[in-house]
């Protein structure tokens with residue numbers, strides 16, 4: 001693909017970015033804007049869908065102006081998943097804030113559903129690959145219909161449109177002509193049948209969601225819509241949830257290949273091939289991509305707090321000046337001094353799934369310094385990942401190595417600690433924007449610039465550095481035991 005570029009929009013939890021990629025995977029230009037986080041009550045997290053659109057538009061326009069609109073062959077979109085937007089299809093305007101994936105407001109509703117019918121969660125898991133947790137979109141939609149009159153009125157009048165963030169953005173980019181969602185994002189709603197990749201009538205009835213408000217489920221590559229935003233029609237040819245996109249960008253294209261992305265949260269995906277896997281260890285089963293109508297699947301472990309623990313040390317406790325300072329501080333002490341930090345700041349995700357869990361810092365002494373606490377916060381990432389790798393092993397997936405990406409892996413100390421804690425080789429790619437890279441690969445396939453994902457990976461993805469385990473099994477076991485004792489206290 002000569003001089004043509006693929007423009008990717010990555011609408012994440014804390015920021016929105018646009019990145020122009022060359023066909024060889026180089027970043028030619030990028031733009032980013034921080035996103036406002038709204039916390040209207042304890043455990044609630046909202047975004048302004050209007051702001052998501054305004055920031056996305058500004059980032060796309062900035063990058064298109066920098067590189068020249070004529071060089072843009074196609075657009076790919078990737079996004080924070082599960083976060084659900086509500087808009088009026090007659091005006092194209094948001095009806096309310098979006099309810100964010102981290103939001104725990106439906107924890108009681110999930111508990112009631114489980115208490116009323118203990119067989120429900122296993123049936124829901126068999127159908128969707130997911131669990132009855134507030135994380136997923138369906139209970140958030142139910143809550144909005146029950147509590148936000150603007151949303152309920154629009155539903156009654158047939159004006160309501162709902163969709164995850166990529167769906168909202170494609171709607172806006174297409175000038176309201178396309179109401180679609182790709183199969184990876186749809187697989188996170190609790191409303192989609194994992195095997196058929198279609199909305200499930202029983203689940204729609206269970207959560208009382210108006211079917212007419214839902215988008216059409218599409219492939220992850222192909223002509224999904226056109227946008228006139230940049231002054232000439234440009235096709236949107238790729239879309240996937242950010243974690244699936246990161247797995248693609250990391251070249252996890254065959255069964256068993258594993259990646260973990262350390263951003264706000266941490267999400268570990270193990271590619272599983274063409275048949276939906278079933279976890280017996282409380283991992284999620286999810287769509288990895290759908291191309292040509294054929295889905296591929298992955299097992300996923302979702303940790304809700306990763307980089308946001310470092311953010312909390314910076315903004316909440318004020319014990320570091322920047323996220324990057326965590327690296328030198330962790331390195332400045334020989335060990336954690338007996339301190340454990342369980343960063344359950346938004347409940348616990350996989351494999352515990354306890355929405356009510358609260359964070360814990362323990363093992364303090366008079367000799368504890370902020371460096372020990374910061375080190376324990378970084379070490380928690382390795383231990384949380386080890387919990388997931390253990391669950392994967394119990395599900396029959398033996399990890400050979402771990403590919404890592406996301407904002408946190410700029411931290412070399414963290415990458416070495418991951419290798420030590422897991423006893424696995426940890427590989428970091430040349431471009432740590434693998435989420436955007438994966439969306440670019442999908443958009444490249446969708447635009448016919450690459451024949452398939454394998455050719456796109458060969459052309460675009462490259463490794464940077466490997467971190468090898470440098471501690472022995474006994475030392476690893478001691479760290480594990482310290483973490484497990486702390487987790488037991490959180491769950492007690």
Ligand SMILES: Nc1ncnc2c1ncn2[C@@H]1O[C@H](COP(=O)(O)OP(=O)(O)O)[C@@H](O)[C@H]1O
Pocket residue numbers: 012013014015262263264265306307308309310311323324325326327406407408409410411
């Ligand atoms: N050098 C670093 N060490 C540790 N954490 C970091 C570092 N740089 C960034 N982070 C953390 O990474 C997160 C940002 O990662 P990013 O992938 O941009 O997040 P998201 O896509 O979830 O918005 C923030 O929570 C930040 O605190």
Ligand SMILES: O=P(O)(O)OC[C@H](O)CO
Pocket residue numbers: 011012013014079080081082101241242243263264265
């Ligand atoms: O925005 P991120 O990178 O934290 O990703 C959020 C996930 O998609 C939530 O499932």
